[in-house]
Amino acid sequence: MRSLCVEPFQNFSVVDTGARRTLTYCSPWKTNHKHEAVLFPPPSRPIRKSLCICLSSSSKLPVMMEEEKKTFDANEAALLVKELNESFRTGKTKSYEWRVSQLKSIEKMVVEREKDICEALYKDLSKPEFEAFVSEIAMVKSSCKEALKELKHWMKPEKAKTSMATYPSSAEIVSEPLGAVLVISTWNYPFALSVKPVIGAITAGNATVLKPSEIAPATSSLLSKLFEEYLDRSAVRVVEGDVPQTTALLEQKWDKIFYTGSPRVGRIIMTAAAKHLTPVVLELGGKCPAVIDSDVDLQVTARRIVAGKWQANNGQACISVDYIITTKDFAPKLIDALRKGIEECFGTDPMESKDISRIVSSNHFSRLQSLMDEYKVYNKIVVGGQRNQKELKIAPTIFLDVPGDSQLMQEEIFGPLLPIITVENVKDSIDLINSKPKPLAAYLFTNNDKLKNYFVQSVSSGGMAINDTVLHIVRSPNY
Amino acid sequence: MIEFVQDNEERIFQALDQDVGKHPVEAYRDEVGVVAKSAKLSLSCVEKWMAPRKGDLPLVFFPASAQVMPEPFGVVLIMGSWNFPISLSLDPLIAAISAGNAVVLKPSELSPTCSSFLAENIPKYLDSKSIKVIEGGIDVCEQLLQQKWDKIFFTGSQRVGRIVMTAAAQHLTPVTLELGGKSPAIMDSSSNPTNMKVIAKRIVGAKWGSCSGQACIAIDYLLVEERFASDLIDLLAKTIKQFYGQNPIESKSLCKIVNKNNFKRLLDLLKDPLVEASVVYGGSVDEEKMYIEPTILLNPPLDSQIMTEEIFGPLLPIITLDDIYESIDFISSRPKPLAIYAFTRDEKFKKQILSRTSSGSVTFNDTLLQFLCDSLPFGGVGQSGFGRYHGKYSFDTFSHEKAILQRGFFPELEPRYPPWNSFKLHFIKLAYAFNYIGLILLLLGLKK
Numbered sequence: 001m002r003s004l005c006v007e008p009f010q011n012f013s014v015v016d017t018g019a020r021r022t023l024t025y026c027s028p029w030k031t032n033h034k035h036e037a038v039l040f041p042p043p044s045r046p047i048r049k050s051l052c053i054c055l056s057s058s059s060k061l062p063v064m065m066e067e068e069k070k071t072f073d074a075n076e077a078a079l080l081v082k083e084l085n086e087s088f089r090t091g092k093t094k095s096y097e098w099r100v101s102q103l104k105s106i107e108k109m110v111v112e113r114e115k116d117i118c119e120a121l122y123k124d125l126s127k128p129e130f131e132a133f134v135s136e137i138a139m140v141k142s143s144c145k146e147a148l149k150e151l152k153h154w155m156k157p158e159k160a161k162t163s164m165a166t167y168p169s170s171a172e173i174v175s176e177p178l179g180a181v182l183v184i185s186t187w188n189y190p191f192a193l194s195v196k197p198v199i200g201a202i203t204a205g206n207a208t209v210l211k212p213s214e215i216a217p218a219t220s221s222l223l224s225k226l227f228e229e230y231l232d233r234s235a236v237r238v239v240e241g242d243v244p245q246t247t248a249l250l251e252q253k254w255d256k257i258f259y260t261g262s263p264r265v266g267r268i269i270m271t272a273a274a275k276h277l278t279p280v281v282l283e284l285g286g287k288c289p290a291v292i293d294s295d296v297d298l299q300v301t302a303r304r305i306v307a308g309k310w311q312a313n314n315g316q317a318c319i320s321v322d323y324i325i326t327t328k329d330f331a332p333k334l335i336d337a338l339r340k341g342i343e344e345c346f347g348t349d350p351m352e353s354k355d356i357s358r359i360v361s362s363n364h365f366s367r368l369q370s371l372m373d374e375y376k377v378y379n380k381i382v383v384g385g386q387r388n389q390k391e392l393k394i395a396p397t398i399f400l401d402v403p404g405d406s407q408l409m410q411e412e413i414f415g416p417l418l419p420i421i422t423v424e425n426v427k428d429s430i431d432l433i434n435s436k437p438k439p440l441a442a443y444l445f446t447n448n449d450k451l452k453n454y455f456v457q458s459v460s461s462g463g464m465a466i467n468d469t470v471l472h473i474v475r476s477p478n479y
Numbered sequence: 480m481i482e483f484v485q486d487n488e489e490r491i492f493q494a495l496d497q498d499v500g501k502h503p504v505e506a507y508r509d510e511v512g513v514v515a516k517s518a519k520l521s522l523s524c525v526e527k528w529m530a531p532r533k534g535d536l537p538l539v540f541f542p543a544s545a546q547v548m549p550e551p552f553g554v555v556l557i558m559g560s561w562n563f564p565i566s567l568s569l570d571p572l573i574a575a576i577s578a579g580n581a582v583v584l585k586p587s588e589l590s591p592t593c594s595s596f597l598a599e600n601i602p603k604y605l606d607s608k609s610i611k612v613i614e615g616g617i618d619v620c621e622q623l624l625q626q627k628w629d630k631i632f633f634t635g636s637q638r639v640g641r642i643v644m645t646a647a648a649q650h651l652t653p654v655t656l657e658l659g660g661k662s663p664a665i666m667d668s669s670s671n672p673t674n675m676k677v678i679a680k681r682i683v684g685a686k687w688g689s690c691s692g693q694a695c696i697a698i699d700y701l702l703v704e705e706r707f708a709s710d711l712i713d714l715l716a717k718t719i720k721q722f723y724g725q726n727p728i729e730s731k732s733l734c735k736i737v738n739k740n741n742f743k744r745l746l747d748l749l750k751d752p753l754v755e756a757s758v759v760y761g762g763s764v765d766e767e768k769m770y771i772e773p774t775i776l777l778n779p780p781l782d783s784q785i786m787t788e789e790i791f792g793p794l795l796p797i798i799t800l801d802d803i804y805e806s807i808d809f810i811s812s813r814p815k816p817l818a819i820y821a822f823t824r825d826e827k828f829k830k831q832i833l834s835r836t837s838s839g840s841v842t843f844n845d846t847l848l849q850f851l852c853d854s855l856p857f858g859g860v861g862q863s864g865f866g867r868y869h870g871k872y873s874f875d876t877f878s879h880e881k882a883i884l885q886r887g888f889f890p891e892l893e894p895r896y897p898p899w900n901s902f903k904l905h906f907i908k909l910a911y912a913f914n915y916i917g918l919i920l921l922l923l924g925l926k927k
Contacts, residue, residue, distance in 0.1 A: 129899070130899035171855050267651060273648075275645075277641060277861075461881065
């Protein structure tokens with residue numbers, strides 16, 4: 001009997017009739033056909049919203065079969081870790097051949113399923129195909145290529161110098177995988193920020209579990225499907241779900257956890273990791289400032305800010321420009337140039353543009369809305385401000401000189417709202433940046449070399465770019 | 480720092496003798512000398528280490544330049560340990576300073592003489608506005624851990640390591656945990672009899688010669704084939720007598736146990752009757768002076784505490800195997816240790832050890848010296864910790880490497896910006912593939 005699993009979230013309606021739940025399912029292929037399946041889970045055990053249709057080889061009609069899906073709880077998680085550790089202990093993932101085979105499969109997966117990936121990204125974020133290609137697909141392809149090219153070199157032991165104190169001796173540093181690693185990814189670049197760390201883990205020879213973000217459900221389920229199809233499931237798996245599933249995973253002992261997301265959840269992850277002394281990598285965010293001096297090429301600067309704000313998943317990116325600092329005198333010119341730049345890129349009505357992503361969810365929409373509507377903030381809008389709750393759209397919106405203690409200036413915005421803060425002297429911007437927590441990225445637009453040096457020396461951030469935005473994360477093949 | 484250790488050598492020796500009964504020669508070798516060496520290396524290399532590194536950029540970025548620039552984290556907390564109370568406090572301190580940080584050092588309260596010596600004298604030699612020493616016990620640690628640090632460097636036990644990391648998680652503070660574990664030594668049959676004497680010396684030196692086994696990289700237990708066990712035990716016993724005389728407890732060359740708690744803990748390890756019965760050498764103690772004689776055990780039960788917990792003392796279990804290759808499964812089925820020592824000349828065996836076990840380090844045919852090698856990173860993996868230092872790794876551990884991209888305003892690439900169309904998509908695809916010829920053809924209208 002062949003079986004086919006479908007997950008048509010929108011087509012389900014669940015009618016709870018006490019001890020038994022009746023599920024009506026509308027087949028997407030046969031719109032007039034209704035099937036009824038009776039499920040017998042006790043009310044306290046939630047069932048996964050998927051249904052398996054078993055096609056018997058002798059029947060033409062699909063026969064509905066109830067399938068009780070187990071919750072992914074701590075026991076399931078423990079079994080998963082055990083299985084992966086056993087796989088790892090066989091030494092399979094350590095071999096060069098295995099790593100190459102998985103990397104090549106990922107490459108194949110991205111090339112063959114580019115359309116599916118773009119569709120999922122569009123479903124989750126209304127991400128324009130161009131952006132999907134540039135910021136997700138191309139990134140993953142180039143990661144694979146680089147890893148395949150450099151792997152032999154990276155795997156080679158590194159010779160180390162010895163001194164008289166240990167003569168006669170030879171020394172080397174040998175890279176080895178950590179074991180079973182957990183990658184927890186996020187929703188804004190749900191494909192790239194899932195697959196890239198997995199590429200890293202596989203390249204280093206680890207067994208890996210990926211937990212994609214539930215806030216990007218189409219990409220999450222596509223990843224689950226694609227990994228099953230293309231990768232070695234004995235050592236690389238996807239676990240879908242939200243808080244309960246993540247908690248179950250975090251209770252286990254991993255050899256490394258790689259997390260991309262918010263500082264709030266980062267703390268939870270590190271605390272859980274501490275119980276097992278598991279090393280973690282936390283790729284978080286912050287308020288990434290852009291300082292604009294008055295001696296710049298205004299048109300190019302404005303375009304690059306537009307690219308680094310609204311073209312980066314509509315501001316929903318860890319390195320997108322969060323806020324701008326410029327001088328009081330220059331602000332009006334900058335605002336005009338930005339207004340023009342927005343129009344050039346997204347048309348006279350950006351709400352209608354197909355080239356800009358939407359807000360990911362109604363939760364985030366409400367969050368952004370309350371940032372915009374705060375007292376003493378809402379009246380500082382100088383560009384944009386339109387919103388459409390049904391379509392989860394907010395227009396590129398610029399604010400001028402909102403109060404420093406407003407939520408907009410305290411929290412990471414992660415959306416299409418851009419506050420501009422003015423200072424007397426452009427150098428004052430550096431004190432303002434340093435009075436806040438260290439950001440992931442900092443940007444400076446200027447032709448003044450002295451200011452560039454001062455900025456680079458005085459501002460601490462994950463990375464920085466001078467006279468551009470976002471590009472500092474694109475890697476060279478020779479690096 | 481260099482002046483500090485030079486001027487105060489005698490006082491440091493006295494403090495170490497008071498706290499752990501360390502002989503001046505051992506104290507110089509493991510503490511004073513290590514600190515002086517680290518400080519001199521940092522002094523000679525810091526300018527080089529501080530320099531930004533250039534990165535390659537593909538042509539498509541032109542004109543642009545890329546750099547990686549190390550910068551200090553800010554204010555860091557270093558928590559030292561009691562077994563090497565001078566070097567495990569000052570070595571990380573040197574590292575933090577060379578990376579440009581302000582530092583609070585919390586030496587271990589279990590070595591009180593050294594702790595108060597550091598608190599009194601560091602301010603006399605170092606900038607007391609940016610470098611502070613805070614003394615105290617658990618309550619002081621708790622208060623310090625509640626603060627937001629830019630980095631925490633901890634040397635100590637796994638139990639406290641968890642507490643430190645949990646506290647650090649509240650502020651998303653990166654940590655380095657230098658912990659421990661059961662570091663095994665393996666001896667196979669490939670070493671000839673003349674080498675055996677050297678091997679015995681190196682084993683004895685690595686077990687009892689460094690703080691009487693109270694060291695993270697001391698040999699915790701030994702694995703050897705059954706047929707060599709009794710000869711090895713005899714040789715070890717002879718070597719112990721050679722190093723420490725007939726009555727090691729009287730020897731000035733052996734450290735004492737740091738305090739009553741640890742003394743009791745070690746005695747409790749021997750209380751299990753099956754463990755007690757496995758003692759084949761030594762075993763006597765002096766409770767008043769807190770000395771335990773170098774003690775060798777043969778095949779204590781594998782599930783006894785002495786074989787499941789880190790010993791951190793002068794008790795050496797020897798576990799015999801039928802075939803020395805079994806040692807690989809033995810080690811890899813246990814938590815990853817900080818160090819593995821293997822005495823062998825069998826190249827195949829060496830390869831197996833390297834590929835089938837995981838540890839902070841592996842040393843072939845010697846012990847402890849990996850600690851002195853500044854070009855090798857010193858740190859653990861798994862339960863033995865994470866993060867590393869020594870040499871340049873010290874500087875790197877206390878630095879953030881900032882990525883910097885510098886660009887100009889000209890030329891501007893239009894295909895970077897919306898509104899999107901298929902030309903722009905094609906352009907980006909070619910650019911990402913670094914297909915410059917394709918790009919030129921596209922721009923000239925010669926490519927579709």
